[in-house]
Amino acid sequence: MFKSVVCKGGAWLSAMVLAAPAAASPLAPFVLHAPGAVELKFSGYLARSADSGSAAGMREASFGAGYMTSIHELGNPASQLWRSGQDNQSISFMMYGAADAAVLPLAGSSAHQVFGSGCTHLSFGCDGKIHLDFYLDKLSGGTNPGFGIGGIRASQRQGFSQLGGITDGALLMRWEFVPGLAAAAPGATPVTLYQQLSGLASPASGFGSYLARCTGGPACSYFSNGMQQAGADFYGTNTTTSILALTAIGQNGWSARLSDPVIAQVTLDQPASSALLPLGAAMLAWMRRRRQRGW
Template sequence: MFKSVLCKGTAWLSAMAIAGTAAATPLAPFVLHTPGAVEIKFSGYLARSGDTGASPGIHEASFGAGYMTSIHELGNPANQLWRSGQDNQSISFLMYGAGDAAVLPVAGSSAHQVFGTGCTHLAFGCDGKIHLDFYLDKLSGGTNPGFGIGGIKASQRQGFRQLGGITDGELLMRWEFVPGLSPTTPGGTPVTLVQQLSGLTSPSSGFGSFLARCTGGPACGYFTSGMQQGGADFYGTNTMTSILALTAIGQNGWSARLSDPVIAQVALGQPSTLALLPIGAALLFLLRMRRQRGW
């Protein structure tokens, strides 16, 4: 399940630094004066949920996990603000709670439109929302399992919002999908994930889109501007590609590859003093150089 300019992205990356309090060193005050658009890119894998049975409520259809790969200025991929491994940082994610509210065939095609919503099966832990949580970890000295041979299995999920090796870092931010891209279903269920899939349910090959709001974690202070459609903080699109069951990743229980660029607007009104990791310090230096040289 989750697009930022150098001077705008610095504040967001500083927020990541706050999450790593053990290594943080106070360096200098920083105030963000100008908002800007960013692209946050991450990729991972989807698996069918173990939420089965005849219990009442909308059951979770799938969940996903993976890693953030980069952050760059919207429309300018060459202007990288962060990448996986920079300053020994790794950011993992877990997407969970996605249920299928309605499935409709696409006329003249074998594809189906799948309108997603948060699962409501209380016995499984569902709370009616689709979640996307990000965790900050160390690339070296942290826990960063892969998904192939010897890697993490979908069956190792420990609960509604826990997956060993993925959710054991410092919580960076927690998103919740919100309505706004599609009307409610005929039964009145809010739609928070719109997908067109080759199958009847996720995970299948296809694509989708969502709106989300940041609801927890130190990075939320930089995105709670509500500048996307419907007052959301993020607009995301995703591409899903089915994985053969006989591959190493497929044998670990992952059914589709997930790739998600997300567009966000960096907010104003940041704290005046930030505890920055080396990544924040480096970007602050580049920001000053940019202003001095008129880049």
């Protein structure tokens, strides 16, 4: 779904050490060495929400889940900083809370403009925000379900922000979508997700965009409102492609595939020395060599 993080001022991300859930053995450190701009790539699937609240109360329209596939230097895919499976790691995500505040026909097109905002149906768990959470897990020995035959079903969602196998790792970072990208929807509802879709509601084929900020998790210490717009850390764009109901993924309740880039400006400051202590001596020596060479 997303792609790209821009680092400023030559700062670099030395290390991020995350503890696993108490029931699991410790995860390997999540380590990036970013000399400049980097791209994050991840994709997944969207499903229609089971929220049965009234539309007037801004019920949730859709939610999504999937996996990050790689992180590499911007414009240079060969320079990979992280990839799924490296150090036995997997990064999953869940997106939730998206409501369709208004749907208007797009002039001169068969598409529709869908003005999205955070759902407000309190009994369903809504808090008026669209969320995107990332979790770090083990690829081998962890829980990393697929979405096809024998895979996770959209109906297995366990709560507003929980989906078994997706959200049971160590929280890496939590994003919240923020307004500022599009004008308010009819009724003055702030728009935090703007989409142009083939259907009258999400999910459907089309594309969307949003601004988001990092609000929780260890990775937030490396993101500091570099965009200088609406307090956002990330600018995201995504494409969605409808899935046939008769396919294996469609039979599991997933309605659309979600993919393509996120663009963000971030400031990556060198972490405190205490954050480096769990790393091995060899890794520390390697990082010192990089710094001496000006990487």
